[in-house]
Amino acid sequence: MKYFNFKKIGLAIVAILVILQFVRPTKNEGLAFTENDISHFDSVPDNVKKILETSCFDCHSNHTVYPWYTNIQPIGLWMQWHVNEGKEELNFSEFKTYKPKRQKHKFEEIIEMVEEQEMPLSSYTLIHSETKLTSEQLNSLVTWAKIEFDKVKVPTE
Ligand code: HEC
Incomplete structure (x- = not known):
């Protein structure tokens, strides 16, 4: 008994991949810095700003830098899903x-x-090794976030 026709399955996968290439997710290519960005909320030390830009902005800002391979599906779709969620x-x-x-x-x-x-x-970080935080960057980011956390006053209802 033959359960799998590998040739047919292979062709089907190729066909799906070809069709997927026509899917173009809407890209996140607005401006990262606006009048409402984090630096207008409170001044952000230069080193922290750099860390945020390098390691967080692709998924947590209005501007993602798309490497060439994100034009290939389903990589681009997978990336876009993370960007939207983030x-x-x-x-x-x-x-x-x-x-x-x-x-x-x-x-x-x-x-x-x-x-x-x-x-x-x-x-x-596996693909973008430069975005992985060094222990020094991790400390700077956490120290900054703690200061900001203490600064925010929540009005009591
Ligand atoms: C590759 C995309 C990506 C990058 C880069 C990234 N994040 Fe995220 N982040 C996500 C996604 C997706 C979620 C939501 C799902 C989850 O919590 O895992 C998230 C959730 C979060 C949350 C939780 C928010 C909440 O209220 O639950 C915080 C905080 C956060 N990220 C901070 C950061 C910081 C700080 C950086 C940089 C050092 C960073 N992220 C880099 C994708 C990313």
Whole structure:
């Protein structure tokens, strides 16, 4: 008994991949820095700004730098999914528009995610090794987020 026709399955996979190439996800190519970005919320030390730009902005701002291979599907679709998810949770380009309660909570999350090395995503740092945080960068980022966390005053209802 023959269960699999490998030739047919192979052709089907090739056909799907070819069709997928016509899918063009909408890209995240707005401006990273606007009047509402994190640096307009509070001044951000240069070294921290650099870390955010290099290691976080691709998924947490209005501007993603797309490497050439993201034009190949399903890589591009997979990347876009992460960008959309990441931006929805935290967008440094729009940070100033968040309510104080949300801002405070986001700083708390940043401290936690960065300390536990959950961000930037490991699937991402694997390909973009330059975005992986050194222990020094990790400390700078967490120290900054802690200061900002303390600064945000949430009005009591
Ligand atoms: C490759 C994309 C990507 C990069 C780069 C990335 N993130 Fe994320 N981030 C995500 C996604 C997707 C989520 C939402 C799903 C999840 O929590 O895993 C997320 C969630 C978060 C959250 C949780 C927000 C919440 O309220 O739950 C924080 C905080 C965060 N990221 C901070 C960072 C920081 C800081 C950096 C840079 C050091 C960074 N991320 C880099 C994709 C990314």
